Amino acid sequence: MKLFRVTAVFVLAVWACAEAQAQWGLYGSPQPLEFQQLQPVIAGSQGSAFLPGAPAYGAAPAGQGAPVCLAAAQGQPDPQLWPPVPPVPGAMPGPQGQYGRPVAPAGPAPGSPAPIGAPNTIYEPAGCPSGGCAGGGLPNGCGCEMPWYGSLMALYMTRDRPNVVWTTMKTTDNTQRWGASEVDWQWGGEVTIGRTLCDCGCSSWAIEGTYWGLADFCRTDTPNFSCNYSTPLTFGNVSMLGTDNGTGTPCSAEQWYDDSPQHRIIRSDDFQSAEIDLVNQHVCGGACSCFSLDCLAGIRYFHFRDNLSFQAQREHDGSAYQDTWISLDDRVTNDLLGLQLGCCAEYRFAPCWKVFVAPRIALCDNMIGLNYNLYAIGANGTCYQGSSNTYASPNYPIHSTSNGFSLLTQLDLGLEWQITQHLGAQVGYRVVGITGLALSDNQIPNLADDTRDISLICKGGSLVLQGVFAGMTFRF
Secondary structure, three states, rough: OOOHHHHHHHHHHHHHHHHHOOOOOOOOOOOOOOOOOOOOOOOOOOOOOOOOOOOOEOOOOOOOOEEOOOOEOOOOOOOOOOOOOOOOOOOOOOEEEEOEEEOOOOOOOOOOOOOOOOOOOOOOOOOOOOOOHHHHOOOHHOOOOOEEEEEEEEEEEEEEOOOOOEEEEEEEEEEEEOOOOOOOOOOEEEEEEEOOOOOOOOOOEEEEEEEEEEEEEEEEEEOOOOOOOOOOOOOOEEEEEOOOOOOOOOOOOHHOOOOOOEEEEEEEEEEEEEEEEEEEEEEEOOOOEEEEEEEEEEEEEEEEEEEEEEEEEEEOOOOOOOOEEEEEEEEEEEEEEEEEEEEEEEEEEEOOEEEEEEEEEEEEEEEEEEEEEEEEEEEEEOEEEEOOOOOOOOOOOOOOEEEHHHHHEOOOEEEEOOOOEEEEEEEEEEEEEEEOOHHHHHHOOEEOOOOHHHOOOOOOOOEEEEEEEEEEEEEE
């Protein structure tokens, strides 16, 4: 009887366990519920309140463009526990994962900057006008900029009017005076070539060289008085050696300049500039920014030659030298060499269009040379040298040199159109100002026979060049 009661209790316990839904036989051991593989969905934050160390719902693992969510249980998920994931605004349609969830595309998330090495990817910064350039190019070289760059420019410039030297007066009325000071415009050209110090993305430093020059300014001017000309300059004590009119005494230079049927002034100027600079590109902003600033430092060389020739024809006086010409040549060279600092600020106001301003300043040593001479050319081509009877040392021809301090400034203002990724066009205005120069006009004293005064170079002059430029820019 006792055994029967024990057996009955055991059977009842087994029946109660069966009511608890435990499975026996082929289901005799509990089986774990299976979870689906994690699926990336949308961007979010790290961490989870359900699984330690796993990303939270809507969170993205570091370094990926899309996050993961918790796995769904086997079978159809409960809508209350697994709400549909909202689509990413602006996202492009892509492959669909399980439960209609989008699979994250490969590569960077939409709106992220183009990676280095992807030069065909156009990225428009926030706040800037949108749109790419014509011909499949990049906005202002946006992306991986090519290491080589250069430009070819045409220049059309003039200089400021020089000081007037009163070289001529009317013979019968010395109050009517004349001195040529007009200047012309002249064409020139500029070439620039530069390279970054290493290939795309590894350095913002570059080295570049620029050369520009203008064709010689050359102009001849004559007075328009109605009678013969004389000069207010004093040449009485200048003898023209080898001339004597049969008297044994050398002719004076005044016999050419006074009562002359014709005076003329010939001016010529030559300008050349060369520089080598180390450039720190994109100190502020960048190739894809609305605003960008480059800075540079280097060596600048500037050459300026200023020539003035005052000539007169001898009157028809029956002498052996009648109708021949005398010439006072005043030739000055300024060679500036110094250190230069500068920058270039650019602002992109529309796709492929930007304005720029590029100031530069150089502190230079000015090496000055003066060649001054007075001579006459006879009818048979013989050259008769002038000689000062006041000062024998120095005497014509006079050669002097000197050094001085000069300040050179240059300012370029312009507009650039980026036609393609490799090609652009520029147009603008340039002004160059220089102080501490020796100008030919400043070397002519009123006492033209004062060779001592002439040999002391006057170097307090200044010069302004201004004009326009236009050309093409290249990247390769």
